[in-house]
Amino acid sequence: MENQTALLKKLKDLVGEAHISTHKADLLPYMRDSYTNLMNREAALPDCVLMPRSTEEIQQIVLLANEYKVPVYPRSFGVNIAGSAIPYQGGIVLDLKAMNQIFEVNEDTLTATIEPGVCWGQLRKAARKKAMDIIPIIGPYQTSPVGNYLLTNITAYSSRYSMDRAVTLEVVLPNGEILRTGSQATEIGAEVNPYFRYSYGPDLTGLFRGSMGNYGIITKMVIRLRPLAEVEKNLYFAFKELKPALKAIQRIERLEISRTVMLQNKHFTVHCLLSPEDLKDPAAKEEALRSLPDFVLAVGIGGKARQAALYEEMLGEEIRSSGGETLSLPDAFKQSLDEVQEGAGQKILRMFAPFSGYAAVIGCVPITSAENVYRRVQEIVAKFDLKDSITDDPLQHELLVVPYDRCSSVYVEQELLYDPLDIDNMEKVKACLRECYKVIVTEYGAVHTIPNRRLLERVVPGYAAILRGIKTMVDPNGILLPGGPYSI
Amino acid sequence: MLADYKEDIYHCLKCGACRTAFQAYTPICPSGFQYGFDSYYAIGRVDLARAVLEDRLAIDAEVMRRIYSCTSCGGCDEQCNPAVGISPLRIIEAFKHQAIEKGLIPPEVRDFLKGLQVHGNPYLEPSDERGRWAEGTPLESYSDQDYLFYVGCVGSYDERGQGLARTVGELLQSGGLSFGILGNREICDGNEANRVGERGLFEFLATHNIELFRELGIRKVVALSPHGFHAMKNDYAKWDAGFEVAHYTQILQAQVRKGSLRPRNRLEVKATFHDPCFLGRHNAEFEAPRFLLKSIPGLELIEMDRNRRNSFCCGGGGGNFFTDMIGSGVRSPSRVRVREAVDTGAEVLAVACPNCRNMLEDAVKAEGLEDRLQVRDVAHLLAQAVGVRDRGHP
Numbered sequence: 042m043e044n045q046t047a048l049l050k051k052l053k054d055l056v057g058e059a060h061i062s063t064h065k066a067d068l069l070p071y072m073r074d075s076y077t078n079l080m081n082r083e084a085a086l087p088d089c090v091l092m093p094r095s096t097e098e099i100q101q102i103v104l105l106a107n108e109y110k111v112p113v114y115p116r117s118f119g120v121n122i123a124g125s126a127i128p129y130q131g132g133i134v135l136d137l138k139a140m141n142q143i144f145e146v147n148e149d150t151l152t153a154t155i156e157p158g159v160c161w162g163q164l165r166k167a168a169r170k171k172a173m174d175i176i177p178i179i180g181p182y183q184t185s186p187v188g189n190y191l192l193t194n195i196t197a198y199s200s201r202y203s204m205d206r207a208v209t210l211e212v213v214l215p216n217g218e219i220l221r222t223g224s225q226a227t228e229i230g231a232e233v234n235p236y237f238r239y240s241y242g243p244d245l246t247g248l249f250r251g252s253m254g255n256y257g258i259i260t261k262m263v264i265r266l267r268p269l270a271e272v273e274k275n276l277y278f279a280f281k282e283l284k285p286a287l288k289a290i291q292r293i294e295r296l297e298i299s300r301t302v303m304l305q306n307k308h309f310t311v312h313c314l315l316s317p318e319d320l321k322d323p324a325a326k327e328e329a330l331r332s333l334p335d336f337v338l339a340v341g342i343g344g345k346a347r348q349a350a351l352y353e354e355m356l357g358e359e360i361r362s363s364g365g366e367t368l369s370l371p372d373a374f375k376q377s378l379d380e381v382q383e384g385a386g387q388k389i390l391r392m393f394a395p396f397s398g399y400a401a402v403i404g405c406v407p408i409t410s411a412e413n414v415y416r417r418v419q420e421i422v423a424k425f426d427l428k429d430s431i432t433d434d435p436l437q438h439e440l441l442v443v444p445y446d447r448c449s450s451v452y453v454e455q456e457l458l459y460d461p462l463d464i465d466n467m468e469k470v471k472a473c474l475r476e477c478y479k480v481i482v483t484e485y486g487a488v489h490t491i492p493n494r495r496l497l498e499r500v501v502p503g504y505a506a507i508l509r510g511i512k513t514m515v516d517p518n519g520i521l522l523p524g525g526p527y528s529i
Numbered sequence: 530m531l532a533d534y535k536e537d538i539y540h541c542l543k544c545g546a547c548r549t550a551f552q553a554y555t556p557i558c559p560s561g562f563q564y565g566f567d568s569y570y571a572i573g574r575v576d577l578a579r580a581v582l583e584d585r586l587a588i589d590a591e592v593m594r595r596i597y598s599c600t601s602c603g604g605c606d607e608q609c610n611p612a613v614g615i616s617p618l619r620i621i622e623a624f625k626h627q628a629i630e631k632g633l634i635p636p637e638v639r640d641f642l643k644g645l646q647v648h649g650n651p652y653l654e655p656s657d658e659r660g661r662w663a664e665g666t667p668l669e670s671y672s673d674q675d676y677l678f679y680v681g682c683v684g685s686y687d688e689r690g691q692g693l694a695r696t697v698g699e700l701l702q703s704g705g706l707s708f709g710i711l712g713n714r715e716i717c718d719g720n721e722a723n724r725v726g727e728r729g730l731f732e733f734l735a736t737h738n739i740e741l742f743r744e745l746g747i748r749k750v751v752a753l754s755p756h757g758f759h760a761m762k763n764d765y766a767k768w769d770a771g772f773e774v775a776h777y778t779q780i781l782q783a784q785v786r787k788g789s790l791r792p793r794n795r796l797e798v799k800a801t802f803h804d805p806c807f808l809g810r811h812n813a814e815f816e817a818p819r820f821l822l823k824s825i826p827g828l829e830l831i832e833m834d835r836n837r838r839n840s841f842c843c844g845g846g847g848g849n850f851f852t853d854m855i856g857s858g859v860r861s862p863s864r865v866r867v868r869e870a871v872d873t874g875a876e877v878l879a880v881a882c883p884n885c886r887n888m889l890e891d892a893v894k895a896e897g898l899e900d901r902l903q904v905r906d907v908a909h910l911l912a913q914a915v916g917v918r919d920r921g922h923p
Contacts, residue, residue: 059565060565062566064568064591065586065592066568066577066586066591066592066595067566067567067568067573067595069568069573069576069577069580069585069586070566070567070568070572070573070576070577071567073543073576073579074543075542075543090566092565092566118545119545119548119567119572120543120544120545121543122542122543122544136565136566136567138565139565160549160554162549162551162552162554163549163554163555165554166553166554181544181546181612182549182551182554183544183545183546183548183549183551316611316614317610317611317612317613317614317615318614320614321614386551387546387551387608387611387612388611388612390542390544390546390612390613391612391613393542393613394612394613394614395540395614396540397540397541397542397613398540460540461539461540462535462536462539462540
């Protein structure tokens, strides 16, 4: 208790009274998210929440946490639905959303330099002022490039720009040291050239991608942008079956003209189109589903007007020869899908509507396996007898498929929706989710990011040992994010 | 009570959409922006509601400071509802109601309600002075005119509000509207009592007004404040109010349209408009005040980034105009808003609400921007353009 009082006093002196709270009412909201609800994971009440304003403050906080052996749980813009930033062992919550500066939007390097509290929407707005845009991501506007995209590995779906947008980073390591990656590593590099990722040997920026925050607190990130084209357009194509739609993705990727590619089943599409209220109405949902093809392939293109016209024509040819056809949509529906397709939209949140309970099964596999993964998950969902929370009919889960890097792999995300108030069904969802991941790992050999710690240890012990070794080196006292499902 | 909203509370995704305006991509929650911690945003308040339901948190005055700093602006609903389908504001207002029922409210809220209960107005002024604002004006008492001009507590007792009430009255009269006022017979509309969760007092005030209006045969009301307009238009419906209500900008818009008010005098000025939450977001009236501004020769209307549905509250809603639970300082919403207005290059920040006007005018002084920005109600600008004597603005 004495120690705690001393620590809190030092923290208050450091960040100022307005930026620290120990009141229970200020601490409780950081203790729960959709993941902890589903998994019945309990967090401990933190000692305090801090809102630091600078890298230097964070460094001092981390040094104090080491001195007092207190855990630290940072969160960037504070959108947390995967259980990754919950204070499982109490301690200090670092709320970084006040660190929301965009230091630079650089037209010459097509990059921006941002703090962790910047959200995608804010970055898009700044970029568009200079005729640039974010590289599309699957995620709503209020998620964070640092926390949600880089650390938890939110997927980008742009074959043209490959999957990784991070260039260089400034990181406060859990031992209190500051690491700058890539060409930021030297003082002069940080000042005049933070734009090259692969300086000085192995790619340390990559160490943080998908790390779930285990290795440090990112305080600055140089991130890629893209130029806005004269014409930007999303095209939608209908397929009756999955196989030809997947084939079409391969053919489109070989043309190397698409900005984004996303395949979705109609259960995903209908969620993007209908309001949460309408999704609760079985008749409205049924009617919308009847009007939709089984699979919608969305392709974003851009360029000069002549270029775009030619791309559109070429895509149409590929689609037709793959067995698909152009999809005409009412304007309002098209606007909703455009918003999803362009990334950082609002309506993508509807994929979890109307009850916000969801469990995501995510795997990255060769495109030739995507259909099998979908069918296997369908079988498992049927086996566990999951129900639609509105109609009580068998659950029809959402599917979306996104090619990575010219189809070397595809990202397959499947959403199992449930009502968090329906405890029995939720238990079944949990069991189903476990089995789905078992299949993804043992039959298809890939998950998307650091899985549950136990799974990591069991399936890839050698890999786990290396990750642990790095963790021990940078976090000797184990102060950063201990006790969570993704803790290394 | 919170239990009535259990489904919404448990269906919160915790996605944080409630914090940021979609498309404007800027902070939308005034109290969250002011204090920073999640407990001052809808995302945290809904979680606190859940903790109360699960007996993990006891309501007390200190907890309720997080809830009462909510200005009921509806910015969170605007982001959450189309995407996630929840109304965080309904939960927050049920939270306030539950605290009122248990008597566990901060002293600022208690004092505000006590004043309202004892004096019938939050200014603690005698009710027989309510009608003094109209002294010296040619405005008539209501007898059997087409409309009642209802000015509310701010219009009746606040000096700047009184000026606005007089100007609007004269404009309506110049435009040929048949209307009367209630003077000392007018009582509070109850909107702020309702917003802080004192539903019993609100019911008393609302039903009293409804009965009085019925007795006098009032079928149409034109309201000075968007707050009273909102209560009468939406919340009085519960008791079959039986009268129509309009905001004064809507009536003036009709008068300008039909030519009974003609803005002829040029005002060479750049103006931006601040949407009052209870006119805009809560009642979808965005265009009437803009129409009036655009009708003024020489006036150039510039929009702030946060406008219409994504407007940023001045901080005066949800009882905060009187209780000031949202607090002051450089991050207070009114000061943020006037800085935003100045950034557009506007010289005038136009408003259509007496509460917004006071909040923003005080913020201009606090920011030391008096030389760069004037806060003026649309009615004052219109009066100048029409050539009506403006009794409300120096």
